[in-house]
Amino acid sequence: MTEVGGDTREVAPGEADADGGSVKRDVGVALIGLMLAALLTATSFYLVGSDLVWAPSIPVALVVLAVAQMGVHLVFFLHLTSGPDNTNNVMALAFGVLIVLLLFGGSLWIMGHLNHNMMPMDRTMQMQH
């Protein structure tokens, strides 16, 4: 490896370890990721068409399976680890998740209350005449 000063040795997200001997292990990691993701996806699609679980709980199950699959993708495909080289990436991810939850949850919360408190449409129409 003629790369400058072990530059490729350190691990960033998405990077496969650039160590020649570890190809087998890296492919193994990707395969495990693929299997886990396929399993979670298949479960999600199966749950929707089946009556295996109590129907009102299906949305919750779908959310849990999706979050789990995102975790699988982060760990096995983006190679997000708890190692020292990845601390900044994990912190940024945590902040990103916070913003996403605020944005998504906050929008639903506010719009739900607005809809709830709004006068029904037909009465609004009557008042305009």
Next chain:
Amino acid sequence: MTAAATTTDPHHIGHDGQPLAAMRKDGPASKRIVVGYGFWIFLLSDIIMFAAFFATYAVLVGATDGGPGPHDLFDIRNAGIETVLLLSSSFTCSLASIAAGVRNKLWFYLAMAATCLFGMGFLALELKESFDLVARGAGPSRSAFLSAFFTLVGCHGLHVTAGVLWLLTMMAQVFAKGFRADIQRRILCFALFWHALDIIWVALFTSVYLMGMVT
């Protein structure tokens, strides 16, 4: 670890404290780490943009204006095939990264070509679905629900299109310039981008297609 190091800088924040310089030999992070971090920040901002579109969709999903709703429109088999294609492409993209890591051009080209084919298959299915919906009178101007749907899915589709173009560019760059250090960093960024798109698709098929079937 010496006692002096722990009292001066217990969390290893600084790089130029005396005990630290003696203890840590690695110095500042490598360019590869910094580039990966910077691109990761961009991806997170992109994900936040998608969160806004997801919120829009979730708010407007009931606003069908008497028109067709999710239950009438979405074909879950189509979404399933799209998911398989994108997941396979994520796997072959991982293989391409590994091949680039060991500078194996043949495997890199093969894996990237497979990724490209899976990505284009995904796009073809998505386009077909969109044209079908428009032909059935369920275009983006039909209702607020459909506007939100086309915005969300179309935005993801545009990202995949950009990813396919980037993928072809990376193949050409490896062909023309080989596995130089800067090319390797670009491959790293491309891989991050492609895997992030798959993560967004997980959220998308769950909240749009599967939830549309359930509720």
